[in-house]
Amino acid sequence: MSINAVTSQAPRRTRRAVIGALATVLVSGALLAGPTVASADSADVKLGQEDLNGLAYNAGSVDGVSGPQTEAAAESFQSDRCLSVDGIIGAQTLGELETVVKAVQSKAGVDQDGDYGSGTAGAVKNYQSAHQLTADGIAGPDTMKSMGVTRQVASCHTADAQRNKIVSVAKSQLGVRADSRNCVPGKPYSICADWCAAFATWVWRDAGENIPSMNYVPNVYDWAVSHNRWYGTSQLHSALPGDMIIFGTATNRYHIGIVEHVSGSTVYVISGNTSNPSNSSQIGVYDKSYPLSSSVFYGLVRP
Known part of the structure; x- marks a missing residue:
């Protein structure tokens, strides 16, 4: 199977992992170890920022840099979802973001890949227009409530x-x-x-x-x-x-x-x-x- 075949079939989350793995194979040895890890971390932060912004947590620029605004957004999301509140976009936080975004995507009638990209924003905007909500493409508290998607997990709140x-x-x-x-x-x-x-x-x-x-x-x-x-x-x-x-x-x-x-x-x-x-x-x-x-x-x- 070709590289193109693999990446065309995989969702964006998986596609990034595949590309990162191939890059590690193609470039030799220990000299690549540091940059490869940093690149993956940056990609995770970028994906987290995109999802946080789509869910109205206001992470700021989608640039892969976890600055104070991104950390504050991550902390708010973590608190709402009963996760450990550390402001770090790690595996647990990314996984929970994916879960919530997929729930929004399901209600908006778009492919459920857990990535709040332009397609999801457009579908959410259409949903908002049809339900007399502010049509900004962002799944904030009012939109999620209308969709029946839980924003804040009650058990720890x-x-x-x-x-x-x-x-x-x-x-x-x-x-x-x-x-x-x-x-x-x-x-x-x-x-x-x-x-x-x-x-x-x-x-x-x-x-x-x-x-x-x-x-x-x-x-x-x-x-x-x-x-x-x-x-x-x-x-x-x-x-x-x-x-x-x-x-x-x-x-x-x-x-x-x-x-x-x-x-x-x-x-x-x-x-x-x-x-x-x-x-x-x-x-x-x-x-x-x-x-x-x-x-x-x-x-x-x-x-």
Whole structure:
């Protein structure tokens, strides 16, 4: 069978793999090993960007470069589909993108190859026109709802399940300690400086929340306000497990942690860059109790 026969019969995903394999055979040895892997990775990212854009996750330019916009889009998709949220377009994320795109293609009446190309965009646009939707060729939430295609997997997005996941992630770090330079070796929240905000935002991201990494508590507050996630001192009584809770006042927001649980007027908070309740000279991740009061806290950030 000729190369042309193989590539004409295979979908675009398979065709890329075939071409990559042939290139490896045709060009010799170890000198090709690095470029071949990089090319494949770039092709995967490009395919992921195309699918993410088609599903209204706004990955930016389809250029094979996984920059901040592409990573944020991948994180949003991963969170919606109950995948590990790392912003990386790897095999698991590509596979889930293919599944969702194929479902959209099925409803739009086009070949199901899992690749959101121009043919799929055209078919989706026709579907949208026929169903009184904005005809932009992009399968966003309204279009997917009309098609009966699940966008957000409910099993990990119920309030209790998500809150439990946040607390579980925070608890998994209990006892982690910083070194003499205030670094936390081997941890993604290690910034070798005050790291309570880096820890709290990492916990949320690892649990599937779409929040950027932030190293400064006031920045977390600003993000919460701009995303309608802020609950001020008058609502401290409503604190729930998984909330981020900010210590201080409007003029001095100095610390942040994760609400582990509330018992009466006492809140238990897991936070990084905090002193060991049994040994104040040790700084790390600890679960400590405080009065749930405006004299201690400024407010809450809700998942």
